[in-house]
Amino acid sequence: MLLRKGLLIASFMALASVVQAADYEVKMLNVSEQGNMVFEPAVLEVxxxxxxxxxxxxRGHDSVFVYTPPGAATWHGKRGKKVSVTIDKEGVYLYKCAPHYYYGMFGVIYAGKLDNLEKAKTEANKHSAxxxxxxxRLVGYLKQVETVAQ
Incomplete structure (x- = not known):
């Protein structure tokens, strides 16, 4: 009886975590109010x-991870195609549109504890140069994240 109760509770907890997961969309745009070659939203908390x-x-855009928390899922979308990633670790994720890299077409996703924020800032500075x-743009996005994290 006790084992059955434990299994039932564990099942409900697992189901609750699945039910609470959300889906987000990020558009890859040539132009928006934020400027040229942008992701919208560019900074996303999940x-x-x-x-x-x-x-x-x-067809000219893709989404490719640049930096993720250690051990986190990575992605490499194909040009002109949708790509999805499930965020599986806490921290800061940086991504780019490869064809528009030199135009600063980057975005930031962050989740939970931001233990890798300093490393993400170092990566951002390296790429922004x-x-x-x-x-x-990218350094500014991380300043937004840092403000929220404080």
Whole structure:
């Protein structure tokens, strides 16, 4: 009887975590109010277990991870195709549109504890130095994350 109760409770807890998972969409845009070559939203807070789907508005965009928390899921979307990733670790995730890398087309996802924020900032500075446009964009996104985290 006790074992059966324990299994029932464990089943409900597992179901609750699945039920609470959310789905988000990030658009890959040529132009928006935020400028040229942007992800919208560019900064996204999610929970571990949530899924993010990247949706290209034309064939010239993709979404590729650049930096994730250690051991986290990675992704490499194909140009012009949707790609989804389930966030499976707490921390900061950086991603880019590979064809528009030098235009600073980057985005940030973050979930839970941000133990890797400093490392993400180091990565952002390294990449931003290579941009020919929107040089402060990615660093600015991480400043937004840092403000929320405090």
């Amino acid at each position: 929970a571990v277990g949530d899924t993010v789907t990247f949706i290209p508005q034309d 290579k941009f020919i446009a929107n040089k402060e």
